[in-house]
Amino acid sequence: MKPLAPGAETVDLDAERREAGIDTFLADLDAKLVGLAPVKQRITEIASLLLVDRVRHRLGLSADPPTLHMSFTGNPGTGKTTVAMTMADILHRLGYLRTPRVICVTRDDLVGEYIGHTAPKTKEVIKRALGGVLFIDEAYYLHRPENERDYGQEAIEILLQVMEEQRQDLVVILAGYPDRMERFFGSNPGFRSRIAHHIDFPDYSDDELVDIAVLLLDQQSYQLSAQGRDAMRAYIGRRRSQPHFANARSVRNALDRARLRQAHRHLTTGVVAVADLMVIEDVDLLASRVFSGSIAIH
Ligand SMILES: Nc1ncnc2c1ncn2[C@@H]1O[C@H](COP(=O)(O)OP(=O)(O)OP(=O)(O)O)[C@@H](O)[C@H]1O
Ligand SMILES: [Mg+2]
Known part of the structure; x- marks a missing residue:
């Protein structure tokens, strides 16, 4: 990465882009994933944002790093898990994440069966995921409204706190089928408001x-x-x-x-x-x- 010349009036974003290998990455992505044009578009936008953010940072222009928690909604087999891996890769490449690692979990990995088990379980998973991506598949199972003493709520509260306080060191991706995710966000507005990117995965033709x-x-x-x-x-x-x-x-x-x-x-x-x-x-x-x-x- 070249230091920016003091007092320079322009920045060569093309050169920055080449150096970060974004174009090669996007071309690979295009070759590896059929269709998904809106998803690819969103990945391109996020890459642009991070690239500009990086340059601004070097110029001493202040801004908090963007929040990048996401939700991926789509029917089975539409590429959600595959894209989560790719997302981690580009976020790492652009220096937003320390590692391209994705920890994939479901409710059972976060929620315990007995009182007092859930908090340590959730915190352990978060600890493993820090610096990378925590991918929560079928996230709506965390919330069981029919069971008033559900331990899922404890996991939700810890996650919400981490998504706020450690948003610079962890990207949480909540994934699931569209209608159930919509209901889940309806009863958990805290999640919706912490999510910067809602990405929809359409069925393939x-x-x-x-x-x-x-x-x-x-x-x-x-x-x-x-x-x-x-x-x-x-x-x-x-x-x-x-x-x-x-x-x-x-x-x-x-x-x-x-x-x-x-x-x-x-x-x-x-x-x-x-x-x-x-x-x-x-x-x-x-x-x-x-x-x-x-x-x-x-
Ligand atoms: N656009 C695509 N191009 C090429 N292969 C794809 C594409 N989308 C999905 N696949 C392949 O299909 C399989 C299923 O994709 P993936 O596991 O990412 O779907 P998913 O949305 O996570 O499904 P589920 O909701 O059931 O977990 C994977 O083996 C993946 O490689
Ligand atoms: Mg999946």
């Missing part, structure tokens, strides 16, 4: 899910044949209307099973071309129960 399938396969040196691609698209179309549909995770699971069938198909053939070991064919997907008309379990 069929086209995006096919692209995700191609990307996930490519990462494992597989590809879809042309018919395989059509079968994948048909699979997604049917799977979406069945129970427990989980966006990109359903695609990932379908591909795991397709690989299993492909391996089995080749083993029964005996000798195969090396190139064929890399290809998922339509038959590998069409054998799925999703096409059998009965209700799919996965």
